[in-house]
Amino acid sequence: MGRYVIRRLLQMIPVFIGATLLIFLMVNVMGDPIAGLCGERQCDPATAAQLKREFGLDKPVWQQYLTYMGNVFTGDFGTAFTGQKVTELMSTAFPVTIRLTVVAIVFEVVIGITLGVLTGLKRGRPIDTTVLLLTLVVISVPTFVTGLLLQLLLGVEWGWIKPSVSPEATFSELIVPGLVLASVSLAYVTRLTRTSIAENRRSDYVRTAVAKGLPRHRVIIRHLLRNSLIPVVTFIGTDIGALMGGAIVTERIFNIHGVGYQLYQGIVRQNTQTVVGFVTVLVLVFLIANLLVDLLYAVLDPRIRYA
Amino acid sequence: MRGATHAKWAACAAAVALAATACGGGGSSDSGGGGDGSSVLSASWGDPQNPLEPANTNEVQGGKVLDMVFRGLKRYDPKTGKAEDMLADKIDTTDSQNFTVTIKSGWKFSNGEAVTAKSFVDAWNYGASLKNNQKNAYFFGYIEGYDKVHPDSGSQSATTLTGLKVTGTDTFTIKLTQKFSTFPDTLGYAAYSPLPSTFFSDHAAWLKKPVGNGPYTISSYTKGSQMKLVKWDGYTGTDKAENGGVTLKVYTDNNTAYTDLMAGNLDLVDDIPASQLKNVKSDLGSRYINTPAGIIQTLAFPYYDKNWNKSGSEKVRTGLSMAINRDQITNTIFQKTRTPATDWTSPVLGTEGGFQDGLCGDACKYNPTEAKKLVQEGGGIPGGQVKITYNADTGSHKEWVDAVCNSINNALGNDKACVGNPVGTFADFRNQIGQHKMTGPFRAGWQMDYPLIQNFLQPLYYTNASSNDGQWSNKDFDKLVDQANAETDTSKAIKLFQQAEGVVRDNMAAIPLWYQNGSAGYSDRLSNVALNPFSVPVYNEIKVS
Amino acid sequence: MPEQPFEPERAIAGTGMGGAMDLAASEAETLEQQSSAASGGRAPGGPEGTGPSGKPHSLWSDAWRDLRRNPVFIISALVILFLVVISLWPSLIASGNPLKCDLAKAQEGSQPGHPFGYDGQGCDVYTRTVYGTRTSVTVGVLATLGVAIFGSVLGGLAGFFGGVWDSILSRLTDIFFAIPVVLGGLVLLSVVTSNTVWPVIGFMVLLGWPQISRIARGSVITAKQNDYVQAARALGASNSRLLLRHITPNAVAPVIVVATIALGTYISLEATLSYLGVGLKPPTVSWGIDISAASQYIRNAPHMLLWPAGALAITVLAFIMLGDAVRDALDPKLR
Numbered sequence A: 001m002g003r004y005v006i007r008r009l010l011q012m013i014p015v016f017i018g019a020t021l022l023i024f025l026m027v028n029v030m031g032d033p034i035a036g037l038c039g040e041r042q043c044d045p046a047t048a049a050q051l052k053r054e055f056g057l058d059k060p061v062w063q064q065y066l067t068y069m070g071n072v073f074t075g076d077f078g079t080a081f082t083g084q085k086v087t088e089l090m091s092t093a094f095p096v097t098i099r100l101t102v103v104a105i106v107f108e109v110v111i112g113i114t115l116g117v118l119t120g121l122k123r124g125r126p127i128d129t130t131v132l133l134l135t136l137v138v139i140s141v142p143t144f145v146t147g148l149l150l151q152l153l154l155g156v157e158w159g160w161i162k163p164s165v166s167p168e169a170t171f172s173e174l175i176v177p178g179l180v181l182a183s184v185s186l187a188y189v190t191r192l193t194r195t196s197i198a199e200n201r202r203s204d205y206v207r208t209a210v211a212k213g214l215p216r217h218r219v220i221i222r223h224l225l226r227n228s229l230i231p232v233v234t235f236i237g238t239d240i241g242a243l244m245g246g247a248i249v250t251e252r253i254f255n256i257h258g259v260g261y262q263l264y265q266g267i268v269r270q271n272t273q274t275v276v277g278f279v280t281v282l283v284l285v286f287l288i289a290n291l292l293v294d295l296l297y298a299v300l301d302p303r304i305r306y307a
Numbered sequence B: 001m002r003g004a005t006h007a008k009w010a011a012c013a014a015a016v017a018l019a020a021t022a023c024g025g026g027g028s029s030d031s032g033g034g035g036d037g038s039s040v041l042s043a044s045w046g047d048p049q050n051p052l053e054p055a056n057t058n059e060v061q062g063g064k065v066l067d068m069v070f071r072g073l074k075r076y077d078p079k080t081g082k083a084e085d086m087l088a089d090k091i092d093t094t095d096s097q098n099f100t101v102t103i104k105s106g107w108k109f110s111n112g113e114a115v116t117a118k119s120f121v122d123a124w125n126y127g128a129s130l131k132n133n134q135k136n137a138y139f140f141g142y143i144e145g146y147d148k149v150h151p152d153s154g155s156q157s158a159t160t161l162t163g164l165k166v167t168g169t170d171t172f173t174i175k176l177t178q179k180f181s182t183f184p185d186t187l188g189y190a191a192y193s194p195l196p197s198t199f200f201s202d203h204a205a206w207l208k209k210p211v212g213n214g215p216y217t218i219s220s221y222t223k224g225s226q227m228k229l230v231k232w233d234g235y236t237g238t239d240k241a242e243n244g245g246v247t248l249k250v251y252t253d254n255n256t257a258y259t260d261l262m263a264g265n266l267d268l269v270d271d272i273p274a275s276q277l278k279n280v281k282s283d284l285g286s287r288y289i290n291t292p293a294g295i296i297q298t299l300a301f302p303y304y305d306k307n308w309n310k311s312g313s314e315k316v317r318t319g320l321s322m323a324i325n326r327d328q329i330t331n332t333i334f335q336k337t338r339t340p341a342t343d344w345t346s347p348v349l350g351t352e353g354g355f356q357d358g359l360c361g362d363a364c365k366y367n368p369t370e371a372k373k374l375v376q377e378g379g380g381i382p383g384g385q386v387k388i389t390y391n392a393d394t395g396s397h398k399e400w401v402d403a404v405c406n407s408i409n410n411a412l413g414n415d416k417a418c419v420g421n422p423v424g425t426f427a428d429f430r431n432q433i434g435q436h437k438m439t440g441p442f443r444a445g446w447q448m449d450y451p452l453i454q455n456f457l458q459p460l461y462y463t464n465a466s467s468n469d470g471q472w473s474n475k476d477f478d479k480l481v482d483q484a485n486a487e488t489d490t491s492k493a494i495k496l497f498q499q500a501e502g503v504v505r506d507n508m509a510a511i512p513l514w515y516q517n518g519s520a521g522y523s524d525r526l527s528n529v530a531l532n533p534f535s536v537p538v539y540n541e542i543k544v545s
Numbered sequence C: 001m002p003e004q005p006f007e008p009e010r011a012i013a014g015t016g017m018g019g020a021m022d023l024a025a026s027e028a029e030t031l032e033q034q035s036s037a038a039s040g041g042r043a044p045g046g047p048e049g050t051g052p053s054g055k056p057h058s059l060w061s062d063a064w065r066d067l068r069r070n071p072v073f074i075i076s077a078l079v080i081l082f083l084v085v086i087s088l089w090p091s092l093i094a095s096g097n098p099l100k101c102d103l104a105k106a107q108e109g110s111q112p113g114h115p116f117g118y119d120g121q122g123c124d125v126y127t128r129t130v131y132g133t134r135t136s137v138t139v140g141v142l143a144t145l146g147v148a149i150f151g152s153v154l155g156g157l158a159g160f161f162g163g164v165w166d167s168i169l170s171r172l173t174d175i176f177f178a179i180p181v182v183l184g185g186l187v188l189l190s191v192v193t194s195n196t197v198w199p200v201i202g203f204m205v206l207l208g209w210p211q212i213s214r215i216a217r218g219s220v221i222t223a224k225q226n227d228y229v230q231a232a233r234a235l236g237a238s239n240s241r242l243l244l245r246h247i248t249p250n251a252v253a254p255v256i257v258v259a260t261i262a263l264g265t266y267i268s269l270e271a272t273l274s275y276l277g278v279g280l281k282p283p284t285v286s287w288g289i290d291i292s293a294a295s296q297y298i299r300n301a302p303h304m305l306l307w308p309a310g311a312l313a314i315t316v317l318a319f320i321m322l323g324d325a326v327r328d329a330l331d332p333k334l335r
Helices: A002-029 A034-038 A045-054 A061-073 A086-121 A126-140 A143-157 A172-200 A204-211 A216-246 A248-253 A259-268 A272-300 B002-017 B060-069 B117-128 B197-201 B203-208 B254-262 B280-284 B313-322 B326-332 B368-377 B397-412 B426-434 B453-461 B475-486 B490-507 C020-038 C059-068 C071-088 C125-161 C163-178 C181-189 C198-224 C227-234 C239-275 C287-295 C302-330
Strands: B040-045 B074-076 B083-085 B088-093 B098-103 B164-166 B171-175 B216-222 B226-231 B245-250 B268-270 B288-300 B338-340 B386-391 B418-423 B442-447 B510-522
Touching: A002 A061, A002 A272, A002 C163, A002 C181, A034 A045, A034 B426, A061 A272, A086 A126, A086 A172, A086 A216, A086 A248, A086 A259, A086 A272, A126 A172, A126 C239, A126 C302, A143 A172, A143 A248, A143 B254, A143 C239, A143 C287, A172 A216, A172 A248, A204 A216, A216 A248, A216 A259, A216 A272, A216 C181, A248 A259, A248 C181, A259 A272, A259 C181, A272 C163, A272 C181, B040 B226, B040 B254, B060 B216, B060 B226, B060 B245, B083 B088, B098 B117, B117 B164, B117 B171, B117 B197, B197 B203, B216 B245, B254 B268, B254 B510, B280 B288, B280 B510, B313 B368, B313 B510, B326 B338, B326 B397, B326 B510, B368 B397, B386 B397, B386 B426, B397 B418, B418 B426, B442 B453, B453 B475, B453 B490, B475 B490, C059 C071, C059 C302, C071 C125, C071 C302, C125 C163, C125 C198, C125 C239, C125 C287, C125 C302, C163 C198, C181 C198, C181 C239, C198 C239, C227 C239, C239 C287, C239 C302, C287 C302
Parallel strands: B040 B245, B040 B268, B386 B418, B386 B442
Antiparallel strands: B074 B083, B088 B098, B098 B171, B164 B171, B216 B226, B226 B245, B268 B510, B288 B442, B288 B510, B338 B510
């Protein structure tokens, strides 16, 4: 187990370097960020040159990347054009987005798995067909349309929620945005659980358990569900990174000041330091979530052993 | 609950519309309509792009804060836009080149420090100095010694402007490099604000929580999300805050801000999104204001491109201008929050300030047949297609660019004659402009820095001026502007500027589209809401019940 | 057989592309494991495979027989056929010009000759919706083709040859997975000046290939461990023959399933990109452009949103249902 984890951690190094280099290059393709700082006029050449020097933009890209990574390892993620430390931005943005992600994941787990088990056990019945159709509809409508509609209906027409989220971004405010963010994944978790349950239902161990005379709920929870959860856990685990980075649309609609907001601002203002910094952390989250998922396999399926 | 306060604010709103001050109250906080002077209002805000230093803030969002936290020598009257003395007791000159400034005594920063002549001179030196990266440094460009402090290339050889001298606690002198008769009127701009000594001694702390001499102080500032400003009881000026404070909330999308206003989650939204303007009447009734602001939208042309800078191309430009149905677009897309432009300045200047209604004449009137004829006479559209470049990230420009293109296409009878060319980000848009990559007309919006006709002409059309993005150049124009700046008599100077504007018209240097209004909506808790000519809400006069 | 270092096949890795392909990937993988599991009982197809009846028929012919009788498949196939026809000849059902707009009619509702009403620019919503089909279907189909070809070739080769190639590719896949797709789109597409569909398709292929690549790799690894492949190898079949004749036919099913489902998500992604201001550019007519423009007017003129969004939802639905039906048909356990 220990050796496996170490091997996985070592494998993360090239992926981490590659992903940060990729995003670094991509942001660099966007070109000179200084021009946008001076409003509807040319920056005066002296100030522009000096700003470039201070942000290290006058150096070749590879050198900028090396300097940047060097700083990252000492905990310095650079400074945004607003004069704020990127770490400072992170310390306000990540807690908000983590809360949003938690809400989304709770939805995925509670609603998604419940519906999945239900439909998986009643395959082909009306409830199955209804849920199946619903999930397909959720998948086929773009998130921003769902988000704007819910905001208008719940926030303005019916007045059930506040249309936007306050800077404190408490859990209760994040319920609807979390649902919107989770919607597509929720549909997938449902379908995934359904497939998995339907398939394992016919397996020998379930038949044995039923034959042994175990109560139905015990069969479902202890035997069926536990074995059916592997693909679902995989999905949810890898979804964490996607939810955190993919919240750009949801955070924009509900005015949530989290990671998606900072990334969007960073891109619009071509703020290399912010974008690369946030993505670096997201890459780490993604890699660690993947590792945790793989370790969870061993818990769910005792046949899997890591050497 | 809504009904009870209805009549009150309706009366106040009507009064505002009549430019009266029935609800404003002069200096005391207890006069007029609703509001006990201690309630706090919440207002929409955008994340400022640069650190909140006065000489480093060049956009409206940062400007809002500076307007609440600072007072300069002059202040533009929120209604008329006239530059009036604020901290300045008097600004004397005999030759329009050397000025002696006397400031009123008794003014303080909110940390207790007195505002002296030195507060101004130090602040201006800081703003001008290259090493401080202040984006508005060029505002000090007329002051003697600027070329040493802020050379175009190389390193600076001085840190202070030789043209600025403190001559007493409350007096200092300014020496300019050239005659500039209206210079004192530019001093209301935020870049000329005074700064306390803590700004220099503990800069980082100051940036976290800026300290100024205005009617509000910042009580807390969470960067990127919100700023809480509270009324400063020790404020010296007469324009004290009529409310207990303002909480500015950052919104990424002004649609969300508007939605929040409707849901009662926010008190004040300035800049109502174009798509919601149709609902404003039914949503807000008279809690909606739409007042002229010193902003003009034009289409600029790339004069570095031979296709747009040959003989006859002024006919093409005029033709395109006549192909744009300004009335229809401002009515439909903007619901009258824009006014079709008939000159190259802004109505907020007033006729005596240089605004000339109808200067553009027929060239700005929709006339499809004449448009088609002129474009043909001018040799047709270069490349067969006009691409109007704009940035897609802010300001819902897509809607009007598409509408302008449809108008041109319909007028010229060719559905591919004009097409919008969105650029993903503002930064990239500015980059492409800076690198002279434009191949056709591009969006050019101009918000005045100070309400002077000079500000609408010189930065935009003078050879190599800072915002002359199309590189238009005309000797006659330059000569007239030089003459106007040297003219000590203001009305004569304005006449000369107007002559210069005539040169712009004759060449159709840029197509004027429309004058932009400031628009705002507010909740029924507020009264006496108004926008100043810079389209910024006059926060200190708002009353909260 | 070269030993594969054991590593739980990570079925999916989210990148934010709606997650659709992630799921598809995972479902497809289940399927692929099932089919290989089932291979003990019956030959999993290919020319060598013989059914229990003794008559040679493959996974494919079985699947086709199933599909022909599946109403879901028939309906979705008909919808897709219809979409393809109007993408090729939009003028068949729309006589207007999608670029001819009259601002005077902006946001007007349904009226004779203009059943869907007008949009914010006074363009006919019906005509634009019909003409938008071509762009949206083109984006979906070409992006999927690109992703499928690129991804399955890379993934398949890595899975077949294993070793260093495999390690490099797997890490490369991780790298691309780690970048959130919407973010990548914002960054890459914000600098694009072309108003064709190619940059958008290119971006989707660039950030989408790892998903297919991972599936293809997995199914090739499973397929190559099958007895009949081992047998063919023992008989001296060359690598290219092994790959083309024996492995590909058996490994391609999961790829097809994922691809059909992914197609829908690409169409949907185009709309999201337009909403963020980096999607397709005028004068291109697309559902994404219209949906994002209409989303601003959701209160005043919901009809502007309804029709293009409805068309998009139906198209995405049709492709996802098609993918679903194909998956079920290819899954021996569900037969």
